[in-house]
Amino acid sequence: MSRAEVLDGPGAGLPVAAPAPVAFARLLRSELRLVLGRRRNLVLLAGLALVPVVIGTVLLVTRDSALSGQGPAFLAQVTGNGLFLVVAALFLCLPFLLPLCIGIASGDAVAGEASAGTLRYLLVVPVPRTRLLLVKALAALTFAAAAVLAVAVTGLLVGAAFFGVQDVVLLSGSTVPVGEGVVRVAGIVAYVGLSLTGLVAVGLFFSTLTEVPVGAMAATVVVAVVSTVLDSLPQLSAIHPGLLTHHWFDFAEFLRVQVDWGVVGSGLAVQAAWVAVFGSLAWARFTTADVTS
Amino acid sequence: MTSTHDADGDLAVRTAGLTKRFRSGQVAVDGLDLAVPRGAVYGFLGPNGSGKTTTIRMLLGLAHPTAGRAWLLGSPMPDAAARVLPRVGALVEGPAFHPYLSGRANLARLDAGDATADPRTSRRRADAALDRVGLSAAATKPYRQYSLGMKQRLGLAAALLQPRDLLVLDEPTNGLDPQGTREVRHLVRELADGGATVLVSSHLLAEIEQVCTHVGIMSRGRLLLQGERAALTEREAARLAVTTRAGQADAAAEVLRGLGLADVARDGRALPGGAGTARLTAALGPTPPEKVSAALVHAGVDLVGLEVDRPSLEQVFVELTGEGFDVAR
Numbered sequence: 001m002s003r004a005e006v007l008d009g010p011g012a013g014l015p016v017a018a019p020a021p022v023a024f025a026r027l028l029r030s031e032l033r034l035v036l037g038r039r040r041n042l043v044l045l046a047g048l049a050l051v052p053v054v055i056g057t058v059l060l061v062t063r064d065s066a067l068s069g070q071g072p073a074f075l076a077q078v079t080g081n082g083l084f085l086v087v088a089a090l091f092l093c094l095p096f097l098l099p100l101c102i103g104i105a106s107g108d109a110v111a112g113e114a115s116a117g118t119l120r121y122l123l124v125v126p127v128p129r130t131r132l133l134l135v136k137a138l139a140a141l142t143f144a145a146a147a148v149l150a151v152a153v154t155g156l157l158v159g160a161a162f163f164g165v166q167d168v169v170l171l172s173g174s175t176v177p178v179g180e181g182v183v184r185v186a187g188i189v190a191y192v193g194l195s196l197t198g199l200v201a202v203g204l205f206f207s208t209l210t211e212v213p214v215g216a217m218a219a220t221v222v223v224a225v226v227s228t229v230l231d232s233l234p235q236l237s238a239i240h241p242g243l244l245t246h247h248w249f250d251f252a253e254f255l256r257v258q259v260d261w262g263v264v265g266s267g268l269a270v271q272a273a274w275v276a277v278f279g280s281l282a283w284a285r286f287t288t289a290d291v292t293s
Numbered sequence: 294m295t296s297t298h299d300a301d302g303d304l305a306v307r308t309a310g311l312t313k314r315f316r317s318g319q320v321a322v323d324g325l326d327l328a329v330p331r332g333a334v335y336g337f338l339g340p341n342g343s344g345k346t347t348t349i350r351m352l353l354g355l356a357h358p359t360a361g362r363a364w365l366l367g368s369p370m371p372d373a374a375a376r377v378l379p380r381v382g383a384l385v386e387g388p389a390f391h392p393y394l395s396g397r398a399n400l401a402r403l404d405a406g407d408a409t410a411d412p413r414t415s416r417r418r419a420d421a422a423l424d425r426v427g428l429s430a431a432a433t434k435p436y437r438q439y440s441l442g443m444k445q446r447l448g449l450a451a452a453l454l455q456p457r458d459l460l461v462l463d464e465p466t467n468g469l470d471p472q473g474t475r476e477v478r479h480l481v482r483e484l485a486d487g488g489a490t491v492l493v494s495s496h497l498l499a500e501i502e503q504v505c506t507h508v509g510i511m512s513r514g515r516l517l518l519q520g521e522r523a524a525l526t527e528r529e530a531a532r533l534a535v536t537t538r539a540g541q542a543d544a545a546a547e548v549l550r551g552l553g554l555a556d557v558a559r560d561g562r563a564l565p566g567g568a569g570t571a572r573l574t575a576a577l578g579p580t581p582p583e584k585v586s587a588a589l590v591h592a593g594v595d596l597v598g599l600e601v602d603r604p605s606l607e608q609v610f611v612e613l614t615g616e617g618f619d620v621a622r
Binding site for chain 2: 015017018020022023025027028029030034038039082116117118120121122124125126127129132286290291292
């Protein structure tokens with residue numbers, strides 16, 4: 001249809017649409033306000049932030065007892081250097097708490113709107129489906145980042161307050177100055193955050209399949225758990241490198257004298273592949289499905 | 294370009310052979326040819342489960358037709374959704390909003406999704422829409438605290454956030470009390486007076502029959518008939534009933550026959566007026582009732598009563614389907 005026709009025809013006075021990036025930004029702001037303002041999500045973030053507080057407190061109370069120095073990796077270093085509380089807390093949250101929170105946020109993304117019935121009203125506004133899915137994906141990724149930061153930032157604050165921040169002793173026993181230590185811990189936080197993007201994509205895909213948000217959330221968490229289980233079976237070592245969770249703990253690479261960027265890169269590449277596959281599936285499903293909710 | 298010109302320019306909604314078959318094999322909508330003229334208030338009527346909502350979902354691009362095509366405001370759907378839908382306000386299968394957001398915040402949320410909406414006027418338009426449906430006082434209350442009627446009103450407010458050329462209102466009176474129903478009718482009339490086309494669906498004929506200029510009746514996925522409401526109800530000949538003094542019945546019958554009315558008969562039933570009166574019935578045909586009364590008076594017949602019995606839409610529907618309006622639930 002030519003422009004003149006639009007102006008002369010029955011559609012004279014057509015509303016003018018803002019440029020796509022402007023419209024996208026406005027919707028994204030609204031979505032972020034919705035996701036980050038929602039009480040349930042804030043409770044999740046607060047719960048995550050509580051983890052380093054609890055760990056820090058326990059270590060502080062028991063530091064002079066016989067139990068001091070026991071426990072999983074990185075825990076023993078915390079009393080000596082508060083920076084390690086960030087690493088220890090992420091190490092403890094990564095297997096289950098973080099996937100759970102991310103499963104909830106990403107599984108809810110589309111299915112939540114569908115179950116509330118608000119999806120049909122967004123689509124007739126109209127919000128183009130691809131734009132809506134992208135906004136939902138970015139909001140879910142933002143929540144994942146917020147979740148990791150909630151652990152990391154409180155870990156840093158509590159660790160520094162309880163145990164102080166010293167030069168960082170690496171896995172090999174050599175020591176790097178505080179400044180470099182902080183950069184290395186920041187690298188760990190970034191790697192953990194990026195490691196969760198594949199799971200966000202999986203959750204988003206499940207979210208487009210159902211009108212029952214709890215179903216999508218549970219399925220997402222199940223994927224993470226099953227991936228961990230499969231990763232523990234040596235008989236399946238052939239598929240281990242491609243598993244969603246296989247490279248999650250490679251963040252320890254940042255604590256080696258020479259960071260092997262090949263290891264870091266392959267971990268991130270696997271996540272990128274999961275994002276590409278499940279992002280495409282989510283897009284294919286969401287842009288063609290009938291909205292019946 | 295050709296596709297847009299397939300549609301008549303003066304139709305706000307048009308479908309051609311629109312069909313929806315669900316995966317279960319059930320045919321929800323079967324070869325629908327809707328024609329809603331611009332400026333009309335089109336009553337889209339039918340029992341629950343007759344396919345009205347599925348049709349509306351296809352019109353709005355929420356569901357894909359199995360076969361057939363649909364045009365809104367002259368443009369094909371769903372291809373032209375981005376261009377057309379900003380001019381369409383819709384209430385689909387009941388209101389739906391975020392329960393923990395206020396009415397106003399919910400409207401702001403929808404407005405944020407509209408690329409054609411000016412963010413600077415968002416608040417003003419939301420408040421105007423809330424005011425229009427009588428929700429100003431509850432603007433800051435969370436949606437979950439709204440009554441059913443208030444929720445329905447917020448749904449209408451969302452449809453009115455922007456000036457619209459077409460409103461698609463699916464069961465807008467659901468959950469409203471009689472006063473609320475009257476207000477919705479008033480609102481529909483107001484929108485139509487403002488030049489908008491209104492497609493309003495209902496399973497309760499009587500609730501919206503009075504505001505419609507056009508009517509389409511669905512049953513079991515098919516459009517039984519559509520057209521101007523007046524024409525539909527006049528399809529069935531209106532009946533005239535005249536009550537006179539008993540002694541003047543023959544004279545009155547003579548007058549009626551003289552006017553060319555067919556089927557003049559004396560109603561033998563006992564009358565509330567007592568033994569002194571007689572009742573005649575006749576097919577009115579095209580004759581205006583006022584002409585009948587004038588002729589009777591002119592002939593010196595004492596006119597005790599005169600009724601014109603036009604069949605209601607409900608009667609038309611029952612006649613077409615052989616079933617009551619609520620039976621097909």
